[in-house]
Amino acid sequence: MLRSASTYGLVSSDWNMEPMTGLQLLREVRVDTKLKATPFIMVTAESKSENVIAAKEAGVSNYIVKPFNAATLKAKMASVLGEF
Numbered sequence: 001m002l003r004s005a006s007t008y009g010l011v012s013s014d015w016n017m018e019p020m021t022g023l024q025l026l027r028e029v030r031v032d033t034k035l036k037a038t039p040f041i042m043v044t045a046e047s048k049s050e051n052v053i054a055a056k057e058a059g060v061s062n063y064i065v066k067p068f069n070a071a072t073l074k075a076k077m078a079s080v081l082g083e084f
Contacts, residue, residue: 008038010081015044015051023054030059039080043068 011029013022020028022042029035039061044051047065055063061080064072078084 008035010077011038011040013040013042015042015046015055023051023058026055026058026060041076041080 011025013025015022017025022044026040026042029038029040036059040059041062041064042055042060043064043066045066052063062076064076
């Protein structure tokens with residue numbers, strides 16, 4: 001679906017999805033020449049350090065652990081996109 005449109009300003013994805021996990025989606029985005037520079041925020045209830053490390057190694061722009069509030073989301077988005 002991401003490949004069908006021209007550009008995206010941000011991808012926000014949950015870690016736990018079906019049929020593809022958020023980590024798999026992140027990896028697909030990062031190897032696609034048209035999408036690889038797109039900022040990517042991973043959202044998850046998992047705060048395991050190995051998950052954070054895997055996401056960082058795959059090129060995640062930022063990581064949010066649930067539960068979170070609007071201020072946290074705004075701060076994470078600002079860190080990736082700049083102030084808005």
